[in-house]
Structures are given as structure tokens and as C-alpha cells.
Amino acid sequence: MHELSLSAAIVDTAVKHAEGRQVRVVSLRIGRLRQVVPDSLEFYFGFVARDTVCEGARLEHTLVPARMRCPACSQEWELESPIFRCPSCSSTDITIVTGNEFEVESIDVEEEPCISRK
Amino acid sequence: MHLKKVRVVKDALDANTTIAQANRADFDRAGVTVVNLMSAPGAGKTTLLERALAGLDSIAVGVLEGDVQGSFDADRLARLHIPVTQINTDPGFGGECHLDANMVRSAIPSLPLEEIDLLIIENVGNLVCPAEFKVGEDARVMVSSVTEGEDKPLKYPLMFRTCELVLVNKIDLLPHLDFDLEAFLRNVEAVNPEAQHMLVSARTGEGIEAWREWLIRTVARRGVPA
Numbered sequence: 001m002h003e004l005s006l007s008a009a010i011v012d013t014a015v016k017h018a019e020g021r022q023v024r025v026v027s028l029r030i031g032r033l034r035q036v037v038p039d040s041l042e043f044y045f046g047f048v049a050r051d052t053v054c055e056g057a058r059l060e061h062t063l064v065p066a067r068m069r070c071p072a073c074s075q076e077w078e079l080e081s082p083i084f085r086c087p088s089c090s091s092t093d094i095t096i097v098t099g100n101e102f103e104v105e106s107i108d109v110e111e112e113p114c115i116s117r118k
Numbered sequence: 119m120h121l122k123k124v125r126v127v128k129d130a131l132d133a134n135t136t137i138a139q140a141n142r143a144d145f146d147r148a149g150v151t152v153v154n155l156m157s158a159p160g161a162g163k164t165t166l167l168e169r170a171l172a173g174l175d176s177i178a179v180g181v182l183e184g185d186v187q188g189s190f191d192a193d194r195l196a197r198l199h200i201p202v203t204q205i206n207t208d209p210g211f212g213g214e215c216h217l218d219a220n221m222v223r224s225a226i227p228s229l230p231l232e233e234i235d236l237l238i239i240e241n242v243g244n245l246v247c248p249a250e251f252k253v254g255e256d257a258r259v260m261v262s263s264v265t266e267g268e269d270k271p272l273k274y275p276l277m278f279r280t281c282e283l284v285l286v287n288k289i290d291l292l293p294h295l296d297f298d299l300e301a302f303l304r305n306v307e308a309v310n311p312e313a314q315h316m317l318v319s320a321r322t323g324e325g326i327e328a329w330r331e332w333l334i335r336t337v338a339r340r341g342v343p344a
Contacts, residue, residue, distance in 0.1 A: 002214075002215055002216055002246065002247030002250055002251070004214070005214065005216075005218060005247075005251075006130065006131075006250075009130040009131055009133060009134065010130045012133060013126065013128055013130050013132070013133075014126070017124055017126045017128075018124070021122075024121055025121075028130070033275075033276065034250070034276070035246050035249070035250070035274075035276050081272070082271075082272055082275035082279075082308065082309050083308040083309070084279070084308065084309060084310070084311060085308065085311070092307075092311030092312075093311075101129075102129060102130050102131060103126075103127055103128060103129055103130060104126045104127075104128050104130050105125070105126060105127055106123050106124060106125050106126055106127075107123075107124050107126055108121045108122070108123050108124075109121065109122055109124055110119050110120075110121060110122075111119070111120060111121070111122045112119065
């Protein structure tokens with residue numbers, strides 16, 4: 001349900017970087033550790049984008065795996081279930097390498113072909 | 119007309135984080151410690167607050183109540199003669215399921231920050247969304263009641279990972295339930311090895327003193343170098 005707020009945050013970020021240009025695609029990176037439902041995001045995005053340069057834009061996303069690293073034994077692994085413990089040495093002092101992302105990675109904007117002097 | 123790809127690579131919640139930092143700076147200036155209290159609906163947040171705050175004289179506490187609708191919880195807490203401010207998240211376009219930094223920001227002018235040492239923000243009852251939004255708190259605490267089942271840490275890992283204290287409430291009901299307390303605590307530890315927990319019953323008062331002392335300690339640790 002917080003996908004409504006998240007969609008608004010995505011539109012705000014995209015609008016800021018579009019600098020007035022029409023946006024066709026917004027690409028997101030969503031980490032597996034985030035509790036975000038992409039379908040739900042897309043649904044709200046369509047509403048929130050109305051009357052902005054993002055109106056009609058497509059929302060795309062890449063899911064980023066949850067990769068962990070154990071500083072003690074240098075083991076690296078992908079988290080399959082939410083057990084935050086090193087499978088090799090059982091240490092609980094582990095580092096999240098990826099999986100927490102909730103980023104607007106890029107936007108595709110319409111641009112006039114550059115015909116000016118250069 | 120052609121399409122151009124613009125690299126952005128920006129956390130979509132940056133705006134919320136920035137506002138949360140501004141809230142935090144305001145709280146710091148006033149010397150107020152802030153606890154963000156979260157749980158599923160009906161886990162017992164308000165009753166645990168009533169119990170803990172009723173006997174808490176050594177520090178001055180204020181409460182910011184977040185609810186979708188109504189002021190039922192705020193009315194209950196106001197009877198304790200502590201300052202309570204209500205935020206309703208239902209300004210028309212569907213009630214939000216969580217508090218975000220901006221909602222808290224809008225409430226700051228009506229908070230008596232100069233008069234209190236501790237502000238408890240009682241978030242909207244929900245195990246998913248509140249975990250995603252920083253509001254400017256020093257500490258996050260959640261209530262999980264034994265009627266919710268021992269699998270909850272594994273089902274809502276983000277919430278359990280984000281809290282430093284888990285209050286396990288309604289333990290007076292344990293004899294009547296199939297709830298496996300050991301399995302629950304194992305699941306909490308799997309998801310968040312750093313989390314502390316306390317077994318409490320808002321109904322019988324068991325564990326309330328420990329929860330009260332935790333609040334006092336959390337206020338005291340402000341200003342102590344980490």
C-alpha cells in the first residue's frame with residue numbers, strides 16, 4: 001500500500017531530472033530486501049504521473065539480488081531466506097552488498113535533434 | 119524527436135530522508151530523544167504506552183499519534199496528562215498506511231519540544247510500510263504480540279531488521295495458545311541478530327518496568343559519545 005507514496009517519490013525524482021522534457025521510460029532498480037510490489041508500483045505510477053512530464057511513461061524495473069558478505073571469513077552468498085548469518089562461519093556480523101536498492105536508475109526522455117551550431 | 123537516456127541513479131526516497139534529517143536536527147536542537155513505535159494493528163502499542171507512561175515521572179514525555187482516522191488512541195493517552203498530538207493520514211486521497219518524514223515535519227510546530235525529553239511517535243498499525251520511511255527518530259521499537267504467530271519475523275523481515283527492540287506482548291495469553299516462543303525468538307535472531315527483546319503483558323503489567331527503564335536509558339544515552 002505504501003507503493004502510492006513510493007510512486008510519488010519516483011515521479012518527483014524523474015520530473016526533476018527530466019528538466020521539462022517528456023519522459024517515455026523510467027527505469028528502477030529494486031533490491032530484493034525491499035518490500036516493494038512492482039505491479040502495484042506500476043498501477044499507482046499511472047495515476048501519480050498524470051499532468052506531469054511522466055504522463056504515459058512506462059515504468060521498468062530490474063530486481064537486484066540480496067548479496068551478503070562476511071567480513072570475518074570473506075564468504076559471499078546470495079540470500080534465499082531472511083536468515084542473516086554466514087553459511088560458512090555462522091557469524092552474524094555480515095555486510096549487505098546489494099539488495100537494499102530503491103533507485104531511479106535512468107529515464108528516457110524525448111529530445112529535439114540538435115541542429116544548432118556546435 | 120529522438121529518445122535520450124538520462125542516467126539518474128538516485129534513491130527514490132532521498133526526499134524523505136532529507137526531510138527526516140531536518141526533523142532530526144530540530145529534535146536534536148531541542149534535546150529531544152525520539153522513538154518510532156511500530157507494530158501490526160492491535161498488537162498493543164497504545165496500551166503498552168499507557169502502562170509505561172503512567173508511572174514515568176523522571177522524564178517528560180510527549181506522544182505523536184499517527185492514525186488513518188480518528189483520535190481514539192490520542193484521547194486515551196491524553197488522560198495521562200501528557201502532551202499528545204494527533205496526525206491523521208487521511209486527507210482525502212486514501213489514508214496513508216504509514217507516517218513519513220513530511221507528515222511528522224508538519225506536526226513539529228504543534229509539538230511542545232522545549233518541554234519534553236522524549237517524543238514517542240506511535241506509527242500507523244502496519245508491519246510493512248512504516249519500516250520504509252525514516253521520520254527523524256533516534257530509535258525504532260516494535261511490538262509483536264504472541265497472537266500474531268511465530269513466523270512473523272520471517273514474513274516481515276524489513277520491519278524486524280529495522281528495530282533495535284522487540285516488545286513481545288500479550289504473554290499472559292501464552293498458556294492458551296500454540297505460539298512457540300522459542301521459535302519466535304530464534305526467528306527474530308535470524309533476521310536481526312542485534313535486536314533486543316522484552317517479554318511483556320500490557321494486561322498484567324509484566325515486563326512493563328523493563329520497558330519503562332529502556333525508555334529512560336534511551337533518553338540518557340543521548341549526548342553520550344557512541
